[in-house]
Amino acid sequence: MASVSISNVVKSYGSLTVVHGVDLDIDDGEFVVLLGPSGCGKTTTLRMVAGLEDISGGAISIGGQIVSDKPPKDRKIAMVFQNYALYPHMTVRQNMEFALRPQKLPKPEAEAKIAKISGMLGLDPLLARLPAQLSGGQRQRVAMGRAMVRTPEVFLFDEPLSNLDAKLRTQVRMEIAKLHKQLGTTVIYVTHDQVEAMTLADKIVIMRDGRIEQIGKPEEVFLRPRNLFVATFIGTPSMNLFKMTAKVAPGGSAVVCQDFSVPLPARFEGLVREGQAVTLGVRPSDIRLVAAGEQPLINAKVEVVEYLGVEALIDLRCGPQEFIAQIPAGMRPAVDSSIGLTFENPGLHLFDTETGNSLNANKEHANG
Structure with a gap:
C-alpha cells in the first residue's frame, strides 16, 4: 500500500x-x-x-x-x-x-x-x-x-x-x-x-x-x-436554483423575486448586501407540502408527476420559475392542481449569482 x-x-x-x-x-x-x-x-x-x-x-x-x-x-x-x-x-x-x-x-x-x-x-x-x-x-x-x-x-x-x-x-x-x-x-x-x-x-x-x-x-x-457547479452536479435530482435579490433589514433579511419571498435563517446573517443578485439553492428533498392551516412559502402549479414507488418527483412552476419537489409517493398531488409548499431551513443554500460561489458553505464548514 x-x-x-x-x-x-x-x-x-x-x-x-x-x-x-x-x-x-x-x-x-x-x-x-x-x-x-x-x-x-x-x-x-x-x-x-x-x-x-x-x-x-x-x-x-x-x-x-x-x-x-x-x-x-x-x-x-x-x-x-x-x-x-x-x-x-x-x-x-x-x-x-x-x-x-x-x-x-x-x-x-x-x-x-x-x-x-x-x-x-x-x-x-x-x-x-x-x-x-x-x-x-x-x-x-x-x-x-x-x-x-x-x-x-x-x-x-x-x-x-x-x-x-x-x-x-x-x-x-x-x-x-x-x-x-x-x-x-x-x-x-x-x-x-x-x-x-x-x-x-x-x-x-x-x-x-x-x-x-x-x-x-x-x-x-x-x-x-x-x-453552483458542484451544487448542481451532486445530487439526483439536481438542486433547484432560484434567481433572487437580497433585501437586508434590521428585523431579518430575505431573498425575493417577483413571485415569492424567502426569509433568510439566522445562520446567513451578514452574508448578503442590499440589492445583491443571489441564487437560492434548494434540493428537491428539502421542499415540503404544507400541512392544513400552514402558511405556504410558495404556491406552484403541478405540471408533471413521476411516480417512483416509495417517492414521487413533482415538476412545478411558479411564474417563470420551474423546479422539482421530491415527496412521499402517497402525498402526490394531481396534475394541473395548485399546491402550497415550504422550504426546509437546513436545506437552503445561497450563491453569489455573479461569481457562482457559495455564500454560506465556508461559514458552515467553519462552524461545523
Whole structure:
C-alpha cells in the first residue's frame, strides 16, 4: 500500500492545456474518486498517475518516491479499464497468470495467488472459460482479478462499470467496496456517475475543465457545495436554483423575486448586501407540502408527476420559475392542481449569482 501525491500537475497537447495545475494528496489505503463530466480531465489525470500519459509539468509520487519519469511497470500500480482489456484467446486462469509473468514467481506461489483472488471474486467456476463465454459483469470481475493478483500498491479504476446494466452495476459496485475493505489498498477511481462516487469514496475530487472544483467527503460536497457547479452536479435530482435579490433589514433579511419571498435563517446573517443578485439553492428533498392551516412559502402549479414507488418527483412552476419537489409517493398531488409548499431551513443554500460561489458553505464548514 502507498500514498499518492499529485503536485501542480499540468497536461498540455501543444498549445492546448487540458489539466491545469492539479494538486491532490491521497492517503495510504484511501479510496478517492475523481468525479466530473466528460472532458473534465479526470481520466487524463488518472493516466498520468499510471504512466500512460507523460506529464507536462509538476510531479507525481507514489509511496514517497517520485515516479513522474518511470514507466507504468515500475510504479507498483494496477489499472482496471472500462472495456475490460482481456486477452480473448486466453482463459480466465491464463489472463490472471499472464499478469504475474513479470514477477517470475515460483509456480506454486503463483497458483496460490490466483486461487486466493479467484475465491474472493467468485471466479472458480469460470477459470477454464474464454472471455467471450462470460457476461459483462463476469468479465469485469476477471479484469479486477487480473489486477489484484499483482498485489499492487495502488489500484486505478477508469470508469469500470460504464458498460454494465443497472443491476450488474450495483452488484459490482458492492463487490469493489467489499474488496477495498478487505484489502485496504489505495484506490483512485474515475467516474462521471455521482452514485458511484457517493457510495464508494472516502474522498471525492470534483473536476471541471481540467481543474479541481472541490475536495471533500461525500457528505461534505453534498451538504456544503462551494459553488453552483458542484451544487448542481451532486445530487439526483439536481438542486433547484432560484434567481433572487437580497433585501437586508434590521428585523431579518430575505431573498425575493417577483413571485415569492424567502426569509433568510439566522445562520446567513451578514452574508448578503442590499440589492445583491443571489441564487437560492434548494434540493428537491428539502421542499415540503404544507400541512392544513400552514402558511405556504410558495404556491406552484403541478405540471408533471413521476411516480417512483416509495417517492414521487413533482415538476412545478411558479411564474417563470420551474423546479422539482421530491415527496412521499402517497402525498402526490394531481396534475394541473395548485399546491402550497415550504422550504426546509437546513436545506437552503445561497450563491453569489455573479461569481457562482457559495455564500454560506465556508461559514458552515467553519462552524461545523
